[in-house]
Amino acid sequence: MRVADLAHGRSGDKGDTCNVGIVAWDDDGYAVLRRELTEEKVAAHYGDLVKGTVTRYELPGIRALNFVLTGALDGGGTMSLRSDHLGKVMYAWLLRMEIGGA
Amino acid sequence: MTGKVVRLGAGMAFWGDRVQPAAEMVERGGIDYLCCDHLAELTMSILAKQRARNPEHGYTRDLIDLLRGALPGCIEKGVKVITNAGGANPRAAAEKVLELAKELGFSGLRVAVVTGDDIEADIDELMAQGVGFTNLDTGAELATVRDRLTHASVYTGCEGIVEALRLGADVVVCGRVTDIALYLGPLIHEFGWAPDDWQRLGMATVVAHAIECGGQATGGLYDGDWQHVPGLEELGYPIAEVSEDGTAVLTKTPGTGGRVDIGTLSEQLVYEILDPGNYLTADVTADFTNVRLEEVGPDRVRITGGTGKPRPETLKVNMGYRAGFVGEAQFTYTWPHAWEKAQRGLEFLKRRLDRAGFVHGEEIVEYPGHASMWGDRVPPPTDPDIPEIVVRYAARCPDAEQARKVFTESVPLYNNGPAGVAGVGTRPPLKELYAIWPCLIPREHVVQSVELLEV
Numbered sequence: 269m270r271v272a273d274l275a276h277g278r279s280g281d282k283g284d285t286c287n288v289g290i291v292a293w294d295d296d297g298y299a300v301l302r303r304e305l306t307e308e309k310v311a312a313h314y315g316d317l318v319k320g321t322v323t324r325y326e327l328p329g330i331r332a333l334n335f336v337l338t339g340a341l342d343g344g345g346t347m348s349l350r351s352d353h354l355g356k357v358m359y360a361w362l363l364r365m366e367i368g369g370a
Numbered sequence: 371m372t373g374k375v376v377r378l379g380a381g382m383a384f385w386g387d388r389v390q391p392a393a394e395m396v397e398r399g400g401i402d403y404l405c406c407d408h409l410a411e412l413t414m415s416i417l418a419k420q421r422a423r424n425p426e427h428g429y430t431r432d433l434i435d436l437l438r439g440a441l442p443g444c445i446e447k448g449v450k451v452i453t454n455a456g457g458a459n460p461r462a463a464a465e466k467v468l469e470l471a472k473e474l475g476f477s478g479l480r481v482a483v484v485t486g487d488d489i490e491a492d493i494d495e496l497m498a499q500g501v502g503f504t505n506l507d508t509g510a511e512l513a514t515v516r517d518r519l520t521h522a523s524v525y526t527g528c529e530g531i532v533e534a535l536r537l538g539a540d541v542v543v544c545g546r547v548t549d550i551a552l553y554l555g556p557l558i559h560e561f562g563w564a565p566d567d568w569q570r571l572g573m574a575t576v577v578a579h580a581i582e583c584g585g586q587a588t589g590g591l592y593d594g595d596w597q598h599v600p601g602l603e604e605l606g607y608p609i610a611e612v613s614e615d616g617t618a619v620l621t622k623t624p625g626t627g628g629r630v631d632i633g634t635l636s637e638q639l640v641y642e643i644l645d646p647g648n649y650l651t652a653d654v655t656a657d658f659t660n661v662r663l664e665e666v667g668p669d670r671v672r673i674t675g676g677t678g679k680p681r682p683e684t685l686k687v688n689m690g691y692r693a694g695f696v697g698e699a700q701f702t703y704t705w706p707h708a709w710e711k712a713q714r715g716l717e718f719l720k721r722r723l724d725r726a727g728f729v730h731g732e733e734i735v736e737y738p739g740h741a742s743m744w745g746d747r748v749p750p751p752t753d754p755d756i757p758e759i760v761v762r763y764a765a766r767c768p769d770a771e772q773a774r775k776v777f778t779e780s781v782p783l784y785n786n787g788p789a790g791v792a793g794v795g796t797r798p799p800l801k802e803l804y805a806i807w808p809c810l811i812p813r814e815h816v817v818q819s820v821e822l823l824e825v
Contacts, residue, residue, distance in 0.1 A: 276594040276633070278586075280642035283411075283507065283806060289640020291594075291633075317745050325646050329662040329675050330636045336644050342734070346412045346804050347693060349734040349764040351742045359593065361744050 269369045274301055277359035285320075286340040286355035288362050291332045298331040304367040310335055313365045317358075335362070376560045378553055378610045379623075381440070382406035382453070383584035385413050385430040391584065391607035391623065393439035396449050399609050399623040402560075404440060405552040406453040407582055408433065414546060415690035415804035417457035418521035428459030429543075434466055437541075438474075444540070445476055451541040452531055452552045458521060460485055461821075464543045468825045479825045482534035484544040486818035489687070489811070490522040496815060503687065506808040515807060518691040524811060525686040527652030529565075530818035531555025537822050546688075550651045553578035553610075561614050568654055572678015573616030575649065575656035580620060580638055580673060581608035587620070587638045589628035594637065601627020617674045619666060630669040639663075648679075650686070652813075655679040684810040693805035697730065697776030698764040700738075701783055702793040705757050709750060711788045712737070712759040718787045719763060722779040729772050733765035760793070766803065773800050 271277075271290065274297035279288040290305070292298035311322040320338030327334065341355050342348040352358070379401035381392030385408045395401050408430040421428025433455035437444075444451055456463040464483045471479045489496065493512075497503065503512040526544075528551035534542045535556060542555070554574055557563065563570050581587050587608040589599035606626025612618040622630050639661060643649055646658035655678060662675040699719060703711040716735060723730075738760045741748035751759070763780075767773040777798060783791055 276637060278591065278593060278637040278641050282642060282644060283808060285644065287640070287643060289637065289643070291636040291640065315747055317747060323645075325659075327640065327646050327659060327661060329660050330632070330639060332636060332640050334640050334643060334646060342732070344411075344806060346415065346690075346806055347766070349696065349732065349766065351736055351738065351762070356591075357743050361747065363593075 269367055270363065271301065271305070271365045271367060272363035275363070277363055279355050279357070279359035281341055281345050281355045284339055284341050284344040286337045286358050288335040288337065288359045289332055290335070290359070290362060291330060295331065300367070300369065301333060302326070305333060310362065314361065317361070373614055374561070376403070376557060376612045377401045378403050378405055378556060378612060380405055380581040380584050380587070380608050382408055382436060383582065383586070384408065384410055385432060387584060389432060389436040389439055391605070392436050393443065394626060395607060395609060395623040396440045396443035396447065398625065401449055401609055403556040404444065404449055404451045405556070406436065406451065406455065407549045407552060408453065408455040409457060409546060411688060411806050412804060414458060414523055414688065415520050417459070418690065421458045426462050429457045429463035430455045433463055434470055437467060437470055441471065442474060445479065450535065450539070450556070452555060453542070454544045454547050454552060456483070456543045456545045458488065458545065460543050460545045464823055467541055467543065468823055471825045477825055479541065480539050481541045481543060481823045482537065482539035483821045483823065484530035484534055484542060484547065484818055486530065486816060487524045487526045487546040488522070489524055489816070490519065493522060496811070501811055501815060503809040506810065512807065512809070515691040520690040520692060520804060522687060522689040524816050525652055525688070526816060526818055527551050528555035528558060530820050532558050533820045535559040537820065539822060548651050549582045550575050550578045551653060553582065554653050557612055566680070568678035568680060570616035571654035572656040573676040574612065575651060575654055575678065576658055576661050576676030577610050577612060577616065577618045577673055579649070580635055581610050583638060583641065584608065585628065586641065587635060588622045588630055589634050592634050592637060594633040599629050603627060616676070617672070620671045620673055621669050630671055631665055632663045632671060635663055635671055635673070650682055652681065652685055654681050683813060685813050685816055687809045687811050689807040689809065690804045691807055693803040694731070694766055694768045695770050695773035696764055696801040696803060697767045697773035698762070698798060699776050699780035700760065700762045700793065700795060701780060701791055702758055702760045703788070704790045704792070705755065708756050708759040708790070711790055712761050715783055715787050715791060716761055716763065718783060719780050722782065723775060726775050726779055728775050729768060731766035733763065736762040738762055770800050
């Protein structure tokens with residue numbers, strides 16, 4: 269199972285920091301994602317795409333997890349050499365992640 | 371539900387965004403205020419550069435395109451316009467708005483100019499008064515980039531907008547006020563909220579955040595069941611019907627494409643936020659943690675649960691500074707041996723650059739169409755029969771001369787490298803780099819002022 273089977277997402281930039289918001293479709297999915305998407309596992313999944321840290325925040329009212337990835341955009345939107353200099357598709361890499369099911 | 375409701379429309383989300391949604395929401399969205407955000411980090415650097423070349427430039431000129439469509443309706447219906455399109459030159463933008471009003475045959479239009487965000491001329495004096503401007507990310511001293519600065523803008527709050535509306539402005543043209551201030555300003559003016567009513571300001575900030583990126587709240591950029599979002603080609607932009615307690619019903623212009631529901635709004639609520647419990651703005655520290663959405667009708671969603679805490683004692687300053695140029699080349703190799711040829715072509719380019727005495731900083735190699743978004747997380751192709759591979763090489767260079775070499779040295783790939791190459795292209799325009807210097811300033815050093823002009 270992939271994160272994409274349980275959730276949808278969006279990502280964007282704040283300087284060299286990228287945030288990835290993951291929204292579960294239902295309560296059961298949210299519970300699975302809270303269990304599976306630890307900061308450690310997410311950091312490992314992004315590997316060297318993230319030079320800094322991964323921090324997770326929760327928004328239970330909308331069943332969302334917000335991951336803040338520092339040092340993730342090659343110096344930030346104005347400096348980055350990346351085609352995705354604003355981190356717009358970083359969410360999709362997390363949706364691809366394989367996880368254990370319910 | 372009873373009680374006063376203020377209807378805010380998000381007419382614009384960035385410089386270059388479509389201008390039609392603003393005119394549509396003025397015509398049939400029943401809005402009281404048209405709030406337009408035109409600024410981003412890079413935008414300010416570009417605008418400062420334009421102002422340096424011509425003192426009448428330095429604002430986002432799409433404001434005039436937008437108002438050409440929306441202003442007649444705004445005047446007819448009494449819709450007020452709040453915008454930060456002034457960028458690096460709000461006064462010039464306001465003059466242009468007056469010029470447009472005259473051209474369209476309107477008189478009596480009051481245009482306010484809100485300034486106070488541009489501190490570039492005061493940096494030395496402020497440093498003498500003890501403002502450090504040390505880099506928030508790196509801790510470095512401003513002196514290291516001082517001679518390369520393009521601008522210095524404070525993310526200012528909504529005070530100036532509230533004052534402009536009190537003075538009776540019809541159009542409020544600001545420089546670098548926060549996106550959120552464009553929405554809080556009219557709400558404080560209408561509801562008379564105290565400047566330390568953190569609960570209401572926090573809730574209203576969550577509302578503003580939900581709609582301030584325009585079409586991203588109504589089905590644009592939607593990842594969920596994107597296949598089922600109707601009418602993206604005529605996407606309507608979002609409208610917030612805000613109540614006195616700061617909560618709102620979010621909707622969009624009737625008769626437009628797109629969709630407003632829990633799915634589309636949830637994605638936007640988590641867009642570009644860091645710690646949801648401490649969303650820092652110039653006016654309030656908002657808390658998104660317990661935000662809730664409830665569908666109350668077709669394309670109608672009630673948003674509640676936001677709150678707030680005291681605003682930070684310091685304001686965010688973004689300075690821009692020139693940071694060199696990008697040297698860039700792209701080429702495509704085809705079957706047979708596309709991947710191997712692409713590697714040989716890349717080696718060819720790098721060796722030729724070495725011989726040309728190429729001086730550069732960080733570099734990147736991407737393979738658009740195969741692996742250009744997620745770096746080395748995507749392995750090389752395993753299919754030996756792969757039809758083609760695109761190579762994109764880019765490097766940060768100290769000056770234009772070095773950056774130009776990347777293209778020049780890629781041209782011989784056409785007839786000196788392996789066969790099967792195409793798409794080397796023509797000389798691209800060089801891209802200059804602007805770095806951002808994020809820092810803080812105690813808020814007592816920043817005073818907004820409001821000037822009212824009339825046609």
